[in-house]
Amino acid sequence: MPRKISYEKELAFQADRRKATTEFIKIVSDLWYDKSIEIVLFKNQLIDRNVSDIIQLHEYAGEFVQKPISIFDSVELLRAINDIPLPPSKLDIGKLTYEYHSDDNNFNNVKAFVIDKLKSAKNYKDIRPKDVVLYGFGRIGRLLARELMSKTGKGTQMRLRAIVVRGDISEDILEKRASLLRSDSVHGKFTGTVTIDAQENSLIINGTTVHIISADKPESIDYTKYDISDALVIDNTGAFRDKTQLSRHLKAKGVSKVLLTAPGKEIPNIVHGVNHLEYDPDSTHIFSAASCTTNAITPILKVVEDSLGIRKGHLETIHAYTNDQNLVDNMHGKYRRGRAAGLNMVITETGAGQAVAKALPSLKGKLTSNAIRVPVPNGSLAILNLEIKNKTSLEGINTIIKKYALEGDLVEQIKYSLNKELVSSDIVGASAPAVYDSKATIVSENGKNLILYIWYDNEYGYSHQVIRLAKYIAKVRRYTYY
Structure with a gap:
């Protein structure tokens, strides 16, 4: 009836x-x-x-x-x-x-x-707002700018004050940069306004002035001329990767902290939610936000390690193509990456397996890793094949992951998906760095081997991890209730 x-x-x-x-x-x-x-x-x-x-x-x-x-x-x-x-x-x-x-x-x-x-x-004590400078304005830089400006509110947390680029700054160049911020082929239209002020070399984003500064050397910039002080520089160029190179930012007037949006050498590599509390922002001045893949797998690996223990495992990441690959077949410094990114699956290396150990030392030497770049512009998948110490079941591992996604220190990092039809385009725009595909999980009959599928928006999800870490460094984290 x-x-x-x-x-x-x-x-x-x-x-x-x-x-x-x-x-x-x-x-x-x-x-x-x-x-x-x-x-x-x-x-x-x-x-x-x-x-x-x-x-x-x-x-x-x-x-x-x-x-x-x-x-x-x-x-x-x-x-x-x-x-x-x-x-x-x-x-x-x-x-x-x-x-x-x-x-x-x-x-x-x-x-x-x-x-x-x-x-x-x-x-909770009052928060002192922090000036932020984006050093570089590529894929991650523009997503950071979008998120920072859309979440400025009353300006009580982080304030995007300047963007540093290379080359001349003409009216035409400013308009091109504004256009790239307004419209994105993957992430769509920016939900705000972007105009230019050619006289002041600035972008006016949601009615707020953001200075565009041209510089070849980070130490040569005097940010105080722009009324910027005690700033956090977020370096998303990839040009500077070690402590010596990144320290050059600290020599610029008006800078107090540096955050690298890539794996770094001789500096703390942080996956926010996993190991950020191990480093005091009062005494540490240079940080790395690690890689997008490291941010995707480390929260899940921490859950499994803490709950069941990991003997060993292998990570295979199916990754969207990136700007370091060739659009058409041509010479490249690395094998295979020279072949046309939009036409080929390309086997390449990833350091994510080893990088995990920087956030989770107990996994040192336990993980191998490799990567396959595939012809999609964004949206990636990490496959974790793990041998665990304490046996579990399909329902058991899913229940564990779901609990961590619902409460605790990793709720911002793990999204638990119930979608039976999940594909890569569905996770574009996911703010969590790890989207756990509960319907794809495989557990062996003896309960000692797991195959976990972790989706991630390698641009948007990673950018949110960068901002979470930036808030911690800037000491502007608000009271939260999750």
Whole structure:
């Protein structure tokens, strides 16, 4: 028998749900722009989302926790959050809604529940904003600029003040750089405004001035001329990789910290969420954010190592082609990378297997690794073939990963996917560096061998890891509730 729910009632419910979602979006915006409080839904960003996006994210959240996550409940909780004094924060409304309906919730009053859950926020100190300079403006540099500018809000955290490039800065060049920021063939349109000020050699992004500085030597720049001081330089050129070279940034006037967006030598290689707390930003001045692949696999490997133990393993990364490959067959400094990137699968090397040990020393010498570049512009896949110490089952390993994706220190790093149809284009735009494909996991009959499939947006997901680490270095991490 079909359900006897009238079509009119279905329409009325949909109208009420969309109306509630509109209020949800307004409160999310008010909290962000008025109070510097960022609301996310199980790590998914909500700023600049439309009604359909929000409804779909609630449906995903309900499937994820196997309990309905209602937009009506979320709105009620947001109203309570808006009514209480809080410092600049990042709060997960999905987790709060889930906990409000959990069996151990003793609060009948929403406001009392919110006050109790967020009571530790009162211990947070005021944040001093940090000036940021992007040294380089390529794929990662432009994504960092997009994210920094779209999340500037009231400017309480990181402020993008300048971008350093090589070569002349003419009106034509400025317009070309502005155009590349506005439109991206992979990531789409920038959800903001970008114009140029040719007289001041600047981009005006969302109404805010960002200076474009031309320089061949990092130590030659005087940032104080641009009213920039105590700045964090994020070097995304790949030209400087070791401590001596990167120290040149610290000789420039107005710079106090340096962050490299590539694996570095003689400096801490950090996977945020795994080993960032081992280095004090007061005493460490140069950091590396490691590689996109290292950021994708290390959180998952930490979970497996901590929960089950790893004897040995092999990593094979199926990686999107990158700018260091040739568009058509031509000479190249490395074997195979000279062949046309858009036409070939190309076997090449990756240092990610060894790099993991810098963040997880217990895995030193236990992992081998290799890479295959494939003809997609973005979106990669790491396949982990692991022999573990303590046996598990398919349900067991999935339950472990899901727990870490839901709570703890790695919730920003691991997204747990329930999608049976997941392909590489689906993870473009994922802010988590590791998207765990729960439907592809394989466990051997003896429970001692795992094959795990980890998707990652090698540009966007990695850029978010860079920003998370940058916030830690800059000491502008807000109160968070995940």
